[in-house]
Amino acid sequence: MSLKGKHIVLGISGGIAAYKSAYLLRLLIKKGAEVQVVITPNGKEFITPATLAALSGKPVVSEFFAANTGEWHSHVDLGLWADLMIVAPATASTIGKMANGIADNMLITTYLSAKEQVMVAPAMDLDMWAHPSTQRNVATLRRDGVIIVEPQSGFLASGLTGKGRMEEPERIVEEAERYFASLESAQTMKGMKVLISAGPTYENIDPVRFIGNYSSGKMGFAIANECKRRGAEVTMVAGPVDPRLELAAGVTRVNVRSAREMLQAMQQEFADCNVAVLAAAVADYAPADALDHKIKREERGDFALHLVKNPDIAATLGAEKGDRKLVGFALETDNESVNAMHKMERKNLDMIVLNSLRDSGAGMMTDTNKVTIFFADGVQKEYPLKDKKEVAADIADSISQLFVSR
Ligand code: CTP
Numbered sequence: 001m002s003l004k005g006k007h008i009v010l011g012i013s014g015g016i017a018a019y020k021s022a023y024l025l026r027l028l029i030k031k032g033a034e035v036q037v038v039i040t041p042n043g044k045e046f047i048t049p050a051t052l053a054a055l056s057g058k059p060v061v062s063e064f065f066a067a068n069t070g071e072w073h074s075h076v077d078l079g080l081w082a083d084l085m086i087v088a089p090a091t092a093s094t095i096g097k098m099a100n101g102i103a104d105n106m107l108i109t110t111y112l113s114a115k116e117q118v119m120v121a122p123a124m125d126l127d128m129w130a131h132p133s134t135q136r137n138v139a140t141l142r143r144d145g146v147i148i149v150e151p152q153s154g155f156l157a158s159g160l161t162g163k164g165r166m167e168e169p170e171r172i173v174e175e176a177e178r179y180f181a182s183l184e185s186a187q188t189m190k191g192m193k194v195l196i197s198a199g200p201t202y203e204n205i206d207p208v209r210f211i212g213n214y215s216s217g218k219m220g221f222a223i224a225n226e227c228k229r230r231g232a233e234v235t236m237v238a239g240p241v242d243p244r245l246e247l248a249a250g251v252t253r254v255n256v257r258s259a260r261e262m263l264q265a266m267q268q269e270f271a272d273c274n275v276a277v278l279a280a281a282v283a284d285y286a287p288a289d290a291l292d293h294k295i296k297r298e299e300r301g302d303f304a305l306h307l308v309k310n311p312d313i314a315a316t317l318g319a320e321k322g323d324r325k326l327v328g329f330a331l332e333t334d335n336e337s338v339n340a341m342h343k344m345e346r347k348n349l350d351m352i353v354l355n356s357l358r359d360s361g362a363g364m365m366t367d368t369n370k371v372t373i374f375f376a377d378g379v380q381k382e383y384p385l386k387d388k389k390e391v392a393a394d395i396a397d398s399i400s401q402l403f404v405s406r
Helices: 018-030 049-056 075-081 092-100 106-113 126-130 132-143 169-185 218-229 259-270 313-319 336-346 388-401
Strands: 007-012 034-039 084-090 117-122 152-155 161-165 193-198 203-206 209-211 233-238 252-255 275-278 285-287 307-309 325-332 351-356 371-375 380-382
Touching: 007 018, 007 075, 007 106, 018 034, 018 049, 018 084, 018 169, 034 049, 034 075, 034 106, 075 106, 084 092, 084 106, 084 169, 092 106, 092 117, 092 132, 117 132, 117 169, 126 132, 126 161, 193 218, 193 259, 203 285, 209 285, 218 233, 218 388, 233 259, 259 275, 259 313, 275 313, 275 388, 313 325, 325 336, 325 388, 336 351, 336 371, 351 388, 371 388
Parallel strands: 007 034, 007 084, 084 117, 193 233, 193 275, 233 252, 275 325, 325 351
Antiparallel strands: 152 161, 203 209, 285 307, 351 371, 371 380
């Protein structure tokens, strides 16, 4: 497989196997990858940055600041740039720092900023590899999603065998190729355009007050990121969601505030999508007239707020959907299944995801969710309580099924 156009950060730490990194770098370049080398201060004792710069065609990054200009090297930019980060050789010390977030050099800060896959090729003495401390740190990295390229076997001084020698560069390249191939085969939504709404809407009472709800946007954002990971082109129309939520690189984001603004943005984007997922908790009512000045306490006694019905975004899109697919959500407290199925029919949806507020751990302001998915043709799927990211994968599977004729 060619690695053409792939951005790879090659992290080199201070082990004797660092001499093999020059060869690894050459193999990656030959496969068409663009490689940026990041080396630890100890790494430079084993291989010179000059060699690596010549092979990669890029200045090697090592210090936080460039020696000649004082310019700050941004590990964040590098972390964003990388499609894959390979740390080879990874010493016991570097593995320990990675596992524990000890960010005292550029390699570790880059690792902590890396958005995509990280792969580690350990290299150390056999007894160091076997030490419980190293094994614990390796296990931590595995749990954090890092691919470990198992070191090779060798003989201990005692004559027993053990592992520790860095895997050969050819094998590390194969691992990288396998990773990229698995990404491609996971692109089950390639060519699909997905529009998603998420979060609450805020309906202004006056310039400083609003009617809103507790929706965080977490579920919608998880679905957006999952669809993006599967290769879809994704547009997110977001209400005022939790500002800590992150969208995968490449997802288009449109920010809105009120239900009316959301409707307008959704209608505009709907024209150009294959499926819309309505994960937003849209306010059903808004104050009839939002005041343009702050309501003053002295000016009024008790008063009633006159509310008018907001447009139903799902139903509006449902009425004009043509051959596009529409996925809605239902948050119910009682008579859940019947209510959800009615909602699906009333709004002309193809699929509806029900979360019952009766289930603990489901619904708003949680990291987990428990859903039942109903399809317009009567099929129904019930899932156990899961992390919202895993629920997003189940929902993405079901969205894909909408495009398979049954
Ligand atoms: N929805 C919408 N526009 C609205 C209200 C809801 O698009 N004004 C969408 C939601 O994004 C969700 C689905 O419709 O996908 C169901 O939302 P829900 O609030 O459960 O439905 P309502 O029609 O508001 O019914 P209820 O009386 O239960 O609140």
